[in-house]
Structure formats: structure tokens, C-alpha cells
Amino acid sequence: MIYGFIGTGNMGRTLIEAFIRSGKLKPSELIISNRTKSKAEALAKSYPGLRLASDNRETVRNSDVFFLCIKPGEFRNVLDEIRDAVREDQIAVSITSPVMVADLEAWLSARIAKIIPSIANAACAGNSLFIPGSRLTRENRDHLRDLFGAISQPLMVEEVHTRVASDLACCAPAFMAHLMEKLADAAVEETGLPRETALSLVTRMAEGLGRLLTEGGFTLETLQERVAVPGGITREGLNLLQKDVGPVFNELIRLTHAKYEDDIEKVQNSLFPKMKK
Numbered sequence: 001m002i003y004g005f006i007g008t009g010n011m012g013r014t015l016i017e018a019f020i021r022s023g024k025l026k027p028s029e030l031i032i033s034n035r036t037k038s039k040a041e042a043l044a045k046s047y048p049g050l051r052l053a054s055d056n057r058e059t060v061r062n063s064d065v066f067f068l069c070i071k072p073g074e075f076r077n078v079l080d081e082i083r084d085a086v087r088e089d090q091i092a093v094s095i096t097s098p099v100m101v102a103d104l105e106a107w108l109s110a111r112i113a114k115i116i117p118s119i120a121n122a123a124c125a126g127n128s129l130f131i132p133g134s135r136l137t138r139e140n141r142d143h144l145r146d147l148f149g150a151i152s153q154p155l156m157v158e159e160v161h162t163r164v165a166s167d168l169a170c171c172a173p174a175f176m177a178h179l180m181e182k183l184a185d186a187a188v189e190e191t192g193l194p195r196e197t198a199l200s201l202v203t204r205m206a207e208g209l210g211r212l213l214t215e216g217g218f219t220l221e222t223l224q225e226r227v228a229v230p231g232g233i234t235r236e237g238l239n240l241l242q243k244d245v246g247p248v249f250n251e252l253i254r255l256t257h258a259k260y261e262d263d264i265e266k267v268q269n270s271l272f273p274k275m276k277k
Contacts, residue, residue, distance in 0.1 A: 001029065001064040002029055002030070002064050002065075003019075003025060003030050004030075004059040004060060004062065004065070004066035004067065005032045005059070006033055006034075006056050006066060006067065006068055006069060006082075007035075007068065007069035007074075008032055008033075008034040008039050008040045009039070009069065009070075009071075011069055011117055012032075012067070012069030012095075014117065014119065014122050015067065015121070016030060016047075017122065018122050018124065018151040019151060020047055021124075022124050022151050024147065027050035028049040030051065031050075031053050031059050032044065032052060033052070033053040033055055033056045040052055055081070056078060056081050060082045060085045063090065065091040065093065065143075065147075066091075066092055066093070067095060068096065068099075069096075070096065071096070072098050072099060072267045073270070075096070075271065079104075079108065082108075083107060086108045086109055087110065088109045089110075091113065091140055091144070092104065092110040092112050092113075093112075093114070093115050093144070094114045095114075095115060096114075097116050097162050097163065097166050098260055098263035098266075098267055099114070099267050100267075100268070101114050101131055101133045101134075101159060103268060103272070105133055105135065112133030112135060113131065113132050113133055113136055113141075114133075115128055115131070116128065116129040116162065116165075117148075117152070118152065118169050118173065119173050119174075120152070124151045126152055126153070126169060127154070127155045127169040128148045128151070128153070128169075129154075129155055129157050129162065129165050129166065130154045130155060131156075131157060131158070131159045155169075163257050164256075167252075167253060171256065175252070180203070181199070184198035184199050185198070209223075
């Protein structure tokens with residue numbers, strides 16, 4: 001099969017490289033196009049055999065499965081461009097969360113799926129979020145699960161839960177990296193510990209934490225119980241975090257959802273302008 005990628009920005013490139021590095025796909029099985037051609041050209045040079053299309057229509061015409069790895073605001077132009085090149089037997093996969101499956105099915109005759117990747121997929125880890133469209137057959141679903149199973153643990157979610165699932169699977173690596181950096185910086189500011197040492201300590205800690213949770217038999221709760229003995233330093237720290245940090249995450253979820261709803265409205269106004277006031 002041939003897999004097309006429209007868009008080779010951050011996540012498009014991440015997926016392409018993850019599929020190749022995992023051994024699941026060969027460069028010769030891929031065809032790509034991008035609005036900024038120099039990015040696609042650079043990627044093609046990095047992986048000999050990877051085919052560079054002259055435009056998005058060529059990508060679609062030569063693909064069995066094609067991925068829409070583009071920003072919400074770009075969908076109207078791209079869908080206008082490719083619409084009459086799409087076939088009913090193709091699978092079209094959007095990785096953009098605020099673009100609804102039903103809206104894509106109204107635009108394209110292909111079998112639609114929405115699959116949201118995570119930066120963790122670059123290390124063949126983490127989840128990918130799978131929202132199947134109504135036209136996907138069981139064989140189509142199995143094929144996509146097998147494909148993404150090479151670089152992630154695919155998780156079926158309801159589209160109504162796309163945003164919160166994305167917060168936890170896709171945005172959280174950046175959120176957690178920020179918190180780790182702030183923890184290291186606080187250690188530097190309060191004690192004079194060299195920043196390079198502080199960053200190394202929290203990075204290695206995160207590596208070990210991941211292994212404890214995935215391979216070591218710990219849960220988030222039992223790990224805290226093991227480390228935080230009553231009356232100890234860790235317990236005092238956890239009490240402070242529970243009081244001051246907990247509410248921040250509630251506010252964070254509310255913020256991401258508000259942005260998500262706004263993005264959905266903008267996309268739908270773009271795709272169906274006559275239906276909107």
C-alpha cells in the first residue's frame with residue numbers, strides 16, 4: 001500500500017519518521033506534499049526512496065491511505081483542492097482534533113478516521129487517539145490499529161472526549177516538561193545547584209518514573225505511597241502541591257476546552273459558511 005502525507009510540519013514529520021524508524025513503513029511506501037515545498041524536499045532527501053509529490057492532488061491520487069497533517073485553518077483550501085481527486089475506496093486520516101469526522105465525511109467520499117498522535121510516538125511510546133468514521137470497515141479499523149500499533153498504543157475514544165484525551169496524551173508531554181523545567185529552575189535559584197545538573201536530575205528521574213509506571217508494577221497512587229512516608233519531607237511537599245497545584249490543572253482543562261470549542265466553530269464556519277449565521 002501507498003501512504004500519503006499532506007503536511008510535513010511538526011506532527012506530519014513526526015509520524016513519517018516514526019513509521020520509518022519503527023520499520024513499519026519503508027520510504028518507498030510514502031508520498032508527501034507540503035505547502036512549503038522546501039520542508040518536504042528536506043524530508044525526502046533524508047529518506048531515499050520517499051516520493052515527493054508536486055501538489056496535494058498528486059499525493060491523494062497515488063495513495064491508498066492519506067493523512068491530513070494540517071492546521072485547522074488550512075482545511076478549507078486543502079479540501080477544495082483534493083475533493084474531486086478522492087476515491088471512495090481510500091482511507092483519509094485527519095490528525096487535527098477540532099475538525100469533526102462528520103464534517104470530513106460531508107466533504108470527502110473517502111472512508112474517514114481521526115487519529116490524534118502524540119510527540120511520544122516519536123519514541124514508539126504513548127497513545128494515539130482513534131476516532132473512526134461511519135464508513136470504515138472492520139478491516140479498515142484493524143489496518144489502522146496495526147499501523148499505529150507500531151509506534152503507539154492506539155486508544156479508541158468518543159469524539160466528544162477528543163479534547164480532554166488530547167490534553168492527557170498529546171499536550172501533557174509539554175505540560176510535564178514545563179513543570180520539570182520549573183522544578184529544576186527553582187532548585188537552581190534556591191540552592192545554587194548548577195542548572196545542567198538540575199536538568200539532568202529531573203530528566204533521569206522522568207525516565208525512571210516512566211519505567212516504574214509501565215514496567216515496575218507501580219500506579220500513580222502506589223508510587224506516591226511508597227516514597228512519601230508519614231511525617232517525611234516528600235509528604236510535606238505533596239501536601240503543598242495538593243493545595244496549590246491541583247486547582248491549576250482544573251483551570252488548564254477549562255482553558256483548553258474553551259480554545260477547542262472556538263477552533264471547532266471557526267473550522268465549521270469555514271467549511272459550511274452558508275449554514276452559519
